[in-house]
Amino acid sequence: xxxxxxxxxxxxxxxxxxxxxxxxxxxxxxxxxxxxxxxxxxxxxxxxxxxxxxxxxxxxxxxxxxxxxxxxxxxxxxxxxxxxxxxxxxxxxxxxxxxxxxxxxxxxxxxxxxxxxxxxxxxxxxxxxxxxxxxxxxxxxxxxxxxxxxxxxxxxxxxxxxxxxxxxxxxxxxxxxxxxxxxxxxxxxxxxxxxxxxxxxxxxxxxxxxxxxxxxxxxxxxxxxxxxxxxxxxxxxxxxxxxxxxxxxxxxxxxxxxxxxxxxxxxxxxxxxxxxxxxxxx
Numbered sequence: 001x002x003x004x005x006x007x008x009x010x011x012x013x014x015x016x017x018x019x020x021x022x023x024x025x026x027x028x029x030x031x032x033x034x035x036x037x038x039x040x041x042x043x044x045x046x047x048x049x050x051x052x053x054x055x056x057x058x059x060x061x062x063x064x065x066x067x068x069x070x071x072x073x074x075x076x077x078x079x080x081x082x083x084x085x086x087x088x089x090x091x092x093x094x095x096x097x098x099x100x101x102x103x104x105x106x107x108x109x110x111x112x113x114x115x116x117x118x119x120x121x122x123x124x125x126x127x128x129x130x131x132x133x134x135x136x137x138x139x140x141x142x143x144x145x146x147x148x149x150x151x152x153x154x155x156x157x158x159x160x161x162x163x164x165x166x167x168x169x170x171x172x173x174x175x176x177x178x179x180x181x182x183x184x185x186x187x188x189x190x191x192x193x194x195x196x197x198x199x200x201x202x203x204x205x206x207x208x209x210x211x212x213x214x215x216x217x218x219x220x221x222x223x224x225x226x227x228x229x230x231x232x233x234x235x236x237x238x239x240x241x242x243x244x245x246x247x248x249x250x251x252x253x254x255x256x257x258x259x260x261x262x263x264x265x266x267x268x269x270x271x272x273x274x275x276x277x278x279x280x281x282x
Contacts, residue, residue, distance in 0.1 A: 021257050025257065026258045027267060027268050029064070029066065031095070065095060067106055067107060067122070088108070114141070142183075152170055188217060191205055194226045
């Protein structure tokens with residue numbers, strides 16, 4: 001990858017800078033093209049179904065589609081870049097051909113995958129390593145000029161450390177992005193629900209989410225079908241709709257701007273109702 005970042009094209013994408021942050025919640029629909037998704041919704045090798053599901057999500061109200069080719073579930077096996085590319089690039093091309101205007105996010109921590117995805121039609125980078133995993137990722141994001149989600153994925157074990165560590169670690173990652181040339185207005189932060197945190201801390205994080213508004217950047221929260229919901233309700237991933245709805249609602253009430261979800265139709269309704277209560281808009 002070294003020596004190729006200068007070739008990253010500048011990407012044209014919908015007017016992200018003019019999205020009305022704070023006035024309503026944006027919904028990001030999950031498109032998994034992995035064989036081992038924890039939620040059992042993999043579309044690997046099914047391009048017709050990828051397009052069908054993408055269309056259905058947009059028709060149900062999704063604002064962004066997030067395409068990922070590597071599972072991040074606990075105990076997952078890392079995927080080589082070549083294999084990840086074979087999974088995500090055909091999916092992104094198919095979605096872009098069918099839906100030319102919808103924002104597409106590439107969910108990856110590899111710069112070479114992000115670069116190829118942007119060339120294929122993606123318009124956002126969602127990096128679960130917060131630009132700290134692949135040393136070339138900040139340069140790719142900066143050169144492309146696209147929105148980038150900087151997530152927290154570091155281990156936090158004590159409740160008293162949760163907010164101080166989130167603030168410190170995210171600040172360091174934001175500084176790294178800015179130093180590489182990523183524009184401030186392109187940054188979105190994600191506190192990493194389910195990453196490096198046990199269920200009790202994930203729940204505390206949702207209660208304290210508003211503390212992260214100090215950064216002045218949009219906040220993305222991804223709770224959909226995750227283990228913490230199963231921990232509380234004792235349900236498998238395909239029976240976590242109501243738990244997901246509760247976490248989405250409280251996330252919005254406490255400052256989330258984007259929610260990343262599997263069940264778009266239902267969560268768009270949850271977001272609209274919560275916005276009506278919290279923001280007075282729908």
